Amino acid sequence: MDIISGGVTAAKGFEAAGAEANVKYKNRKDMALIYSQIPCKAAGVFTSNVVKAAPVLWDKNVVATSPYVQAVVVNSGIANACTGVKGYEYCKQTAQSTATELGIPENSVLIASTGVIGMQLPIDKITGGVSKLARAKERSEYAGTMAAEAIMTTDTVSKQVAVTIEIDGVTVTIGGMCKGSGMIHPNMCTMLGFVTTDIAISKELLQEALSEDIQDTFNMVSIDGDTSTNDTLIVLANGMAGNPEIVSKDENYYKFTEALHYVDETLAKKMAGDGEGATALFETKVIHAASKEDAKILSKAVICSSLTKAAIFGHDANWGRILCALGYSGVNFDPENIELFFEGENGRIQIYKDGAATDYSEEEASAILSEPEVRVLVDMKMGGAQATAWGCDLTYDYIKINADYRS
Amino acid sequence: MDIISGGVTAAKGFEAAGAEANVKYKNRKDMALIYSQIPCKAAGVFTSNVVKAAPVLWDKNVVATSPYVQAVVVNSGIANACTGVKGYEYCKQTAQSTATELGIPENSVLIASTGVIGMQLPIDKITGGVSKLARAKERSEYAGTMAAEAIMTTDTVSKQVAVTIEIDGVTVTIGGMCKGSGMIHPNMCTMLGFVTTDIAISKELLQEALSEDIQDTFNMVSIDGDTSTNDTLIVLANGMAGNPEIVSKDENYYKFTEALHYVDETLAKKMAGDGEGATALFETKVIHAASKEDAKILSKAVICSSLTKAAIFGHDANWGRILCALGYSGVNFDPENIELFFEGENGRIQIYKDGAATDYSEEEASAILSEPEVRVLVDMKMGGAQATAWGCDLTYDYIKINADYRS
Numbered sequence: 001m002d003i004i005s006g007g008v009t010a011a012k013g014f015e016a017a018g019a020e021a022n023v024k025y026k027n028r029k030d031m032a033l034i035y036s037q038i039p040c041k042a043a044g045v046f047t048s049n050v051v052k053a054a055p056v057l058w059d060k061n062v063v064a065t066s067p068y069v070q071a072v073v074v075n076s077g078i079a080n081a082c083t084g085v086k087g088y089e090y091c092k093q094t095a096q097s098t099a100t101e102l103g104i105p106e107n108s109v110l111i112a113s114t115g116v117i118g119m120q121l122p123i124d125k126i127t128g129g130v131s132k133l134a135r136a137k138e139r140s141e142y143a144g145t146m147a148a149e150a151i152m153t154t155d156t157v158s159k160q161v162a163v164t165i166e167i168d169g170v171t172v173t174i175g176g177m178c179k180g181s182g183m184i185h186p187n188m189c190t191m192l193g194f195v196t197t198d199i200a201i202s203k204e205l206l207q208e209a210l211s212e213d214i215q216d217t218f219n220m221v222s223i224d225g226d227t228s229t230n231d232t233l234i235v236l237a238n239g240m241a242g243n244p245e246i247v248s249k250d251e252n253y254y255k256f257t258e259a260l261h262y263v264d265e266t267l268a269k270k271m272a273g274d275g276e277g278a279t280a281l282f283e284t285k286v287i288h289a290a291s292k293e294d295a296k297i298l299s300k301a302v303i304c305s306s307l308t309k310a311a312i313f314g315h316d317a318n319w320g321r322i323l324c325a326l327g328y329s330g331v332n333f334d335p336e337n338i339e340l341f342f343e344g345e346n347g348r349i350q351i352y353k354d355g356a357a358t359d360y361s362e363e364e365a366s367a368i369l370s371e372p373e374v375r376v377l378v379d380m381k382m383g384g385a386q387a388t389a390w391g392c393d394l395t396y397d398y399i400k401i402n403a404d405y406r407s
Numbered sequence: 408m409d410i411i412s413g414g415v416t417a418a419k420g421f422e423a424a425g426a427e428a429n430v431k432y433k434n435r436k437d438m439a440l441i442y443s444q445i446p447c448k449a450a451g452v453f454t455s456n457v458v459k460a461a462p463v464l465w466d467k468n469v470v471a472t473s474p475y476v477q478a479v480v481v482n483s484g485i486a487n488a489c490t491g492v493k494g495y496e497y498c499k500q501t502a503q504s505t506a507t508e509l510g511i512p513e514n515s516v517l518i519a520s521t522g523v524i525g526m527q528l529p530i531d532k533i534t535g536g537v538s539k540l541a542r543a544k545e546r547s548e549y550a551g552t553m554a555a556e557a558i559m560t561t562d563t564v565s566k567q568v569a570v571t572i573e574i575d576g577v578t579v580t581i582g583g584m585c586k587g588s589g590m591i592h593p594n595m596c597t598m599l600g601f602v603t604t605d606i607a608i609s610k611e612l613l614q615e616a617l618s619e620d621i622q623d624t625f626n627m628v629s630i631d632g633d634t635s636t637n638d639t640l641i642v643l644a645n646g647m648a649g650n651p652e653i654v655s656k657d658e659n660y661y662k663f664t665e666a667l668h669y670v671d672e673t674l675a676k677k678m679a680g681d682g683e684g685a686t687a688l689f690e691t692k693v694i695h696a697a698s699k700e701d702a703k704i705l706s707k708a709v710i711c712s713s714l715t716k717a718a719i720f721g722h723d724a725n726w727g728r729i730l731c732a733l734g735y736s737g738v739n740f741d742p743e744n745i746e747l748f749f750e751g752e753n754g755r756i757q758i759y760k761d762g763a764a765t766d767y768s769e770e771e772a773s774a775i776l777s778e779p780e781v782r783v784l785v786d787m788k789m790g791g792a793q794a795t796a797w798g799c800d801l802t803y804d805y806i807k808i809n810a811d812y813r814s
Contacts, residue, residue, distance in 0.1 A: 052742075225711070
């Protein structure tokens with residue numbers, strides 16, 4: 001696998017655009033288009049929140065019933081969630097307008113929205129934006145970046161990744177972008193993520209690969225414990241790489257899933273590291289747990305702990321909060337038997353052993369907690385399972401951003 | 408039931424004291440004693456965290472095996488959690504020293520600690536503090552207040568309550584105090600709470616009354632989602648009111664549980680309203696849920712939502728975050744069918760109905776969110792169950808307090 005530059009336009013046949021539609025934000029791009037020159041197999045995973053945004057309902061239906069998808073239209077600023085019948089109608093109008101502009105069927109258009117819940121979309125601005133996007137779309141890395149920037153809300157950086165793999169002598173490319181900064185605690189998938197690939201693969205295997213991979217990637221991220229109404233992750237595969245279509249779980253399938261895992265994990269980590277107000281990515285790896293499920297629950301409990309997150313912001317090695325979070329996670333263990341480490345660029349230090357603190361150096365621990373990527377390692381000494389979860393620190397800026405997000 | 412002034416010394420025969428022992432804090436009281444002139448029946452509920460502080464282990468054993476309890480010693484500053492064998496030994500030494508000073512058996516002494524996890528207690532200072540407490544204890548409202556102040560950590564106010572009820576012509580008094588400001592998401596009970604009463608009641612019924620009542624009081628509070636290692640709630644009953652001992656669930660038992668409920672709920676709400684950095688108590692009541700369990704899960708999801716808490720700090724009627732929290736709670740419902748209200752001193756306004764926002768006034772909504780007690784009412788329109796949960800807003804000061812709590 002080779003890591004290359006670019007995002008959703010890296011794979012063959014994919015075009016993109018970003019445009020200013022003034023949906024809610026002013027003087028910035030707020031609508032994005034991903035377009036494939038030929039129809040794609042599509043797979044998607046969506047929020048488990050009972051309260052689902054209108055575009056989530058739209059997309060679930062399209063992915064389930066439509067044989068092909070050819071375009072995705074995204075707006076930032078307004079989430080089109082809790083908007084009733086009218087909100088769904090606006091989704092349909094957006095898809096119709098996109099279909100007309102691009103000359104493709106209405107049921108091959110996916111929609112995604114992110115922003116404030118409860119506001120109705122200004123549909124004229126949306127359809128105006130669709131026209132701009134249709135004119136602006138192009139097959140270039142620049143266009144992919146424009147799209148990645150247009151879907152940002154409180155994100156401070158756009159998030160893209162692309163890789164290539166060789167399958168039966170042909171080069172297959174997978175690229176992706178995502179956004180997500182607040183209301184991030186994916187349960188089925190993340191806020192908004194889009195992966196495009198030119199691989200030829202059956203729709204069933206594409207969905208299976210995606211559904212399986214998010215369990216260890218996007219679903220292991222939490223910024224604030226709030227599972228959004230809009231979580232959507234879409235993979236589009238147009239087959240233009242020219243490989244023989246993957247129709248069984250052969251060696252090629254696993255080559256693909258390995259690359260997809262890298263793309264998903266990279267996007268998930270970028271999202272965690274750019275959590276609202278965050279100054280650091282906070283990774284917790286749990287090893288030697290009794291089961292995979294236990295390892296996931298334990299690692300997620302730590303990265304979700306408000307107190308631990310605040311301590312990391314303060315570069316304070318208040319490790320007792322980590323023990324506390326492991327303890328209330330719901331997983332049973334013997335606190336006397338587990339071990340805790342901090343891992344930094346210059347190596348690892350042991351913090352806790354035999355039920356009490358080691359004689360670690362506070363300066364050394366605080367130095368590790370001052371790095372841009374803070375890593376905690378927990379050895380449960382109970383079995384062979386492991387999991388990693390990603391979050392971020394909890395800062396003044398998180399409060400600032402969220403105390404008055406709507407204005 | 409009459410509400411009276413005072414706290415743990417309100418009931419007959421109870422003495423208290425607060426003292427400066429310099430356990431970790433300087434120039435403030437940091438140790439408290441509750442003492443009954445005669446032995447008490449004791450009931451307790453403790454943290455469900457797998458990582459239990461040494462005093463929790465000590466108390467669980469005493470409450471389970473000792474027929475009577477006569478004293479409770481509390482220190483603030485250091486939690487004596489994650490302190491291994493030595494931590495438990497220090498508990499024993501504290502109990503021994505208290506037993507000697509007061510002339511009571513070692514197994515009639517309960518211990519509670521709150522503060523930093525992972526540090527060892529300075530045992531000489533603790534035993535020095537015990538001597539001071541034994542000399543200072545007295546039967547006065549002032550002494551109760553001294554004790555309530557001594558157990559504070561990041562609390563900004565001490566928390567006490569007392570009530571009287573009539574049982575078979577005699578006056579029975581119940582008083583209590585608690586502390587709790589951060590790491591508050593009780594699961595079995597709160598950080599530290601102590602209730603004293605002169606009622607005569609069997610030990611079994613006292614425990615049953617307590618265990619049942621916390622489900623609707625302390626267990627419905629969350630400040631930051633972190634379930635502490637030290638959660639402890641103790642009720643001591645010395646029988647000095649002179650009522651015929653309550654040994655069955657008769658009318659008198661329910662009179663007592665009603666009063667105990669008031670005491671527990673009042674302390675729980677005081678704790679929520681004084682959450683670390685909080686500017687407001689945040690109450691969410693869910694009515695017409697399909698089951699009591701659903702109502703609890705839904706109301707707790709709302710008061711635990713970081714985004715909702717931040718919006719309340721900003722007095723921003725960002726009600727979509729409430730819908731979002733209800734939606735990811737795990738309870739199934741039809742978002743089109745529920746209704747949402749804000750309740751203020753001057754009445755109630757409807758925010759959400761039929762799947763979308765009403766045309767409520769933003770100014771009116773923001774005014775309600777600016778009150779010191781913010782109330783959200785959710786009507787699920789599904790059944791007859793209801794529950795109320797209490798939390799607080801999420802503020803800059805929460806971050807300030809917790810980014811460097813140890814220093």
